[in-house]
Amino acid sequence: MAGLRDKYAIVGIGQTEFSRDSGRTTRTLAVEAVRMAMVDAGLQASEVDGMMSYSMNDSTASPVVAGDLGIRLNFYMDVSGGGSTIEALVGLAMGAIEAGMCQTVVIFRGMNGYTQNRIGGTGRQNPVFTGPMLDQAIHGMNSAAQSFAPSFMRYLYEHGVTSEQVAHVKVAHSKHASNNPKAYYPQRVTVDDVLSSRWVAKPLHLLDCCVETDNGSALIVTSADRARGLRQTPALVMGVAGRVSKLGASYHWPFGRISRVAGYHAAPIVFGQAGIGPDDVDITGSYDAFTFTTVLQLEAYGFCGEGEGGDYVSSGIIELGGARPNNTSGGHLCEGYTHGIALVAENVRQLRRQADDYCPDWSAGAHTYDYREHGCRQVRDPEITMNLGWASPATGSALIMRRP
Amino acid sequence: MAAYLGVPVEISSNDPEHLAFLKAAGKGELALQRCVNCARLRYPVGNACPFCTSLESEWSVVSGRGVIYSYEVVTQAIHPAYRSRTPYPLVLVELDEQRQIPGPDDGVRIIGTLIGADGQPESEERVAIGLRVRVQFIPLGDGMALPAFSLTDEAPEARPWRLGNPQTPSTQ
Numbered sequence: 001m002a003g004l005r006d007k008y009a010i011v012g013i014g015q016t017e018f019s020r021d022s023g024r025t026t027r028t029l030a031v032e033a034v035r036m037a038m039v040d041a042g043l044q045a046s047e048v049d050g051m052m053s054y055s056m057n058d059s060t061a062s063p064v065v066a067g068d069l070g071i072r073l074n075f076y077m078d079v080s081g082g083g084s085t086i087e088a089l090v091g092l093a094m095g096a097i098e099a100g101m102c103q104t105v106v107i108f109r110g111m112n113g114y115t116q117n118r119i120g121g122t123g124r125q126n127p128v129f130t131g132p133m134l135d136q137a138i139h140g141m142n143s144a145a146q147s148f149a150p151s152f153m154r155y156l157y158e159h160g161v162t163s164e165q166v167a168h169v170k171v172a173h174s175k176h177a178s179n180n181p182k183a184y185y186p187q188r189v190t191v192d193d194v195l196s197s198r199w200v201a202k203p204l205h206l207l208d209c210c211v212e213t214d215n216g217s218a219l220i221v222t223s224a225d226r227a228r229g230l231r232q233t234p235a236l237v238m239g240v241a242g243r244v245s246k247l248g249a250s251y252h253w254p255f256g257r258i259s260r261v262a263g264y265h266a267a268p269i270v271f272g273q274a275g276i277g278p279d280d281v282d283i284t285g286s287y288d289a290f291t292f293t294t295v296l297q298l299e300a301y302g303f304c305g306e307g308e309g310g311d312y313v314s315s316g317i318i319e320l321g322g323a324r325p326n327n328t329s330g331g332h333l334c335e336g337y338t339h340g341i342a343l344v345a346e347n348v349r350q351l352r353r354q355a356d357d358y359c360p361d362w363s364a365g366a367h368t369y370d371y372r373e374h375g376c377r378q379v380r381d382p383e384i385t386m387n388l389g390w391a392s393p394a395t396g397s398a399l400i401m402r403r404p
Numbered sequence: 405m406a407a408y409l410g411v412p413v414e415i416s417s418n419d420p421e422h423l424a425f426l427k428a429a430g431k432g433e434l435a436l437q438r439c440v441n442c443a444r445l446r447y448p449v450g451n452a453c454p455f456c457t458s459l460e461s462e463w464s465v466v467s468g469r470g471v472i473y474s475y476e477v478v479t480q481a482i483h484p485a486y487r488s489r490t491p492y493p494l495v496l497v498e499l500d501e502q503r504q505i506p507g508p509d510d511g512v513r514i515i516g517t518l519i520g521a522d523g524q525p526e527s528e529e530r531v532a533i534g535l536r537v538r539v540q541f542i543p544l545g546d547g548m549a550l551p552a553f554s555l556t557d558e559a560p561e562a563r564p565w566r567l568g569n570p571q572t573p574s575t576q
Contacts, residue, residue, distance in 0.1 A: 120482065130414045134422045135448035138408055138550060139515050141494055142482040149476035150496045157474070157533050157565045199491075202477040202528070203567050248454060253496055254447065255454070257509040258474065 003273030008094040009227040009234035010401065012041025012106075012220035013345040018184045018336030020114040022214035027060040029216025030110030031068045037106060037218040038069075042231030048220070050075040050096055050105030054085040054339070058117035059110045075102040081243070082119075083287055084389035086219070086341040087397035088242025093221040104226065108218040109341045118212050119144060119337075136251060144289060144392075145209055149201045151252060151393040152292040155259035156203060158307070161295070163203060165310030167194035169291040169326075170207050170333050172319040177330025179320070179357045179377035184213050185334045188373060194291075208291040210332035217341040219348070224404075235348040235401040238384070239273030241266040245395045252394035261293075262396035263300030263388055270386075270398040271301075278302045281400070282382040283350055284324055285343040287390035288331040294318075297388040297396065298326070320371040320379065328355065328377050340389050344399060347385035351403045353378060406546040409485040413544050421449045424463055426548035434539045434551055436512065438464035445502050445512050455506060466512075468539030468551075470499040471561045473513060477528045492525035493518040495553055497537055516552045517542075530555060532564035 014036025016022070016029050030053070038048060048071050051062035055078070062076035075096050079085065086107065093105035113119060120143050129138045141147055155161065171191055177183035189207060197206040227234035244266035247255045271277055278301060286294040295309035303324070304312035312318070318326040329335040329346040336342065349355050353365040355378040360366075367378040382403070389397035406413040406426075415423045421437070428435035436445045441458035445466065452459050474496040481487040495518045498511040505511070518526040519540060536558035541549035 126411070126483065128412045128414050129408060130416060131419060131422070132448075134413070134415075134426070136515055137483075138411075138413070139494060139517055139552075140478055140481065140483065140486045140489065140492060141515060146476065146478055146482065146494070149478075150474035150494070153476055153567065154474035154496075154533070156567065163567075199477070199479040201479065204476075251448065253474075253515070254513055255510055256507065258496075 003239055004094055004098065005238050005273055005275065006236045007224055008097065008221060008237045009224050010090070010219050010237070010348050011222055011227045011230045011232060011234050012037040012043065013348050014040055014218045015342060015345060016216040018182055018213040018215045020213060022112055022115060025060070026058070026110035026112055026216070027064055027068070029112070029214070030060050030065045030108045033110065033216035033218040034065055034106050034108050035069060037220050040232060041220050043104065043220065045069055045071045048104050048106055049073060050093065050102035052076065052089050052093060052105060052107045053078045054081045054089060054109055056080065056082050056117070065108065075105070082339045082391060083289060084243055084340065084391040084395055084397040086339070086344055087240055087387055087389040087399040090219070090221055090237065090399055091240035091242045094237065097223060104220060104222040106218055106220045108216065109338050110216040111338050112214045113337055114212045114214050120209065120212060132250070145201045145204050148252070148290065148393060149204055151258045153203050155292065155296060158259050161307065161310035163195060164191055165314040166208070166291045166295055167191045168314040169288060169294045169318070170194050172313070173288060173327050173331045173333045175371070176320055176325070176328050176377055177334030178373045179371065179375050180330050180335055181356065181358065183330045183335040184211050204290060210289050210337050211334065213336035215336050215338040215342070217338045217345060219341065219344060233352045234404060235351045236404055238276070238400040238402050239270040241270040241398045243391065243395055243397055244269065249394040252392050258393060259296070261296045261300045261393045263297045263398065266396050266398045267301045270400055274400040276384065276400070281324060281384050281386045283328060283347060283379055283385040284326045285347050285385065285387040286326050287340055287343065287388055288327055288333045289390060291333065293390050294326060296393070297390060301388055301398065320377055325379055328379060344387050347387060347401060350379055350382050351385055351401060406544040406548050408542070408544055408550060409489070411485045413548065421451070425449055426544065426550070428463060428465070429541050429549040429551050430543070430547040432541055433465045434468040435463040435465050437461040444505070447512055447514055466499060466501050470497045470537060472531070472533050472535050472537060473498040473511070474533060475518070475531050477531065489525055491528055493528055493531040495531065495537065497553055514551065519552045519554055521554070526555065532566040534560045534562040534564045536560060
């Protein structure tokens with residue numbers, strides 16, 4: 001599939017803290033994150049002319065954020081979406097620039113995911129059952145955990161993968177988080193900790209589920225040509241697949257094998273554009289709304305064979321120091337939850353060799369590569385990263401980036 | 405006023421499909437949309453045939469019998485109305501009609517609670533992939549009902565599989 005390999009780049013990233021008491025509006029979180037991304041890139045307000053955002057009707061729109069920062073826009077678009085939207089928006093931002101509508105696009109997600117709209121709680125309490133809620137929610141299948149659990153259960157049944165193997169995703173990501181000063185949950189946990197945590201929706205334990213946090217994050221996309229004059233080493237976009245779906249994506253269970261997720265269909269698109277395969281990827285960012293979402297996506301994109309995900313994630317490969325670390329920030333399970341944008345920001349940092357760990361001179365790219373607790377989380381000399389975005393078992397996105 | 409677990413059930417006047425589905429259930433029938441063009445059944449309720457795009461469908465009463473394709477046990481309710489029901493097993497049932505159609509991994513699947521003879525959620529120790537089930541109907545009022553499922557005494561279709569030892573944690 002023809003793409004725009006290496007013609008566009010992510011040139012700036014900005015993130016507020018991850019907390020459960022932001023004490024400010026999504027507008028403030030978004031404004032702060034966008035400004036940090038501009039400072040990071042070395043861009044003035046007059047040099048940003050496009051803006052995009054995504055939300056689940058729980059945030060602030062681009063014109064408000066741009067207005068606060070004195071940015072006059074030639075293009076903006078605010079879309080409905082949670083997980084897997086950020087990768088798609090990077091592609092759409094490239095398209096907007098390619099079409100000549102604008103030159104530099106900032107993309108943000110401002111989210112009070114704990115103090116306002118909780119994905120696992122207050123955001124799902126329907127006062128009345130009507131319309132599509134009559135298909136699923138009325139049965140007591142409201143939250144993401146409840147909605148996705150049958151997919152995970154069927155996977156365990158079909159392949160004999162165990163809860164213990166899958167728990168290694170949380171264990172690995174907690175190690176990464178322990179080397180991330182921003183992480184909301186920086187404590188390392190064990191497989192036993194996961195398996196002895198209370199059930200939420202069997203087969204999901206509490207520690208199989210990601211954290212809910214307040215956070216604002218932003219990325220800036222521009223052409224590779226413009227990127228050369230900016231402050232940071234650009235993360236060049238090699239390929240992107242946006243919100244690729246299975247049949248009947250409004251629910252994930254009516255058609256086909258529910259244990260095979262949408263990444264199966266996204267893989268040929270994104271790898272085709274990039275001209276590489278899974279073996280060429282140094283770091284993955286497989287969306288970890290739950291431990292098992294990471295596993296099923298790594299399988300779907302061919303990082304291991306079908307049914308081999310349990311072996312893959314429990315082998316050490318996905319840990320810092322392993323052959324292909326996943327979510328080096330600690331991810332949604334440990335760092336915080338902003339619907340995927342932070343996982344892309346982390347891979348940008350890795351490609352710059354600027355993981356903000358406990359190494360004193362991380363910003364200069366000086367790392368110890370000692371991955372013990374409160375140490376380093378920079379992967380040694382990564383060249384190619386890949387984000388695997390997840391909305392549901394039926395919808396996913398992907399983004400492959402490289403260092404110039 | 406129709407309600408389930410105290411939460412109002414409101415069918416808007418421009419949603420005849422959900423009304424027909426729940427009204428049929430109220431009469432003790434599991435009725436699914438069948439495409440007039442290609443004759444395939446579909447679920448959940450939709451406005452076109454996902455196999456041929458035809459907009460025309462008719463309601464077809466099915467057996468309500470099938471096999472547990474997957475399941476979960478909800479132990480933490482998100483909706484306050486469901487807190488008194490936990491733990492409750494939710495089953496994804498593959499109906500006997502239209503098995504392995506159009507592909508070998510396809511079938512007509514329905515979500516529902518697995519309930520016992522008393523209408524309460526079935527004991528989770530009794531839930532397993534491969535077990536046979538039949539439809540039950542939970543009255544909602546206004547002549548409507550919500551489909552649910554119960555275990556039958558038919559032989560399982562495959563060796564029953566459930567999440568369990570050694571995966572069951574020592575503390576819950």
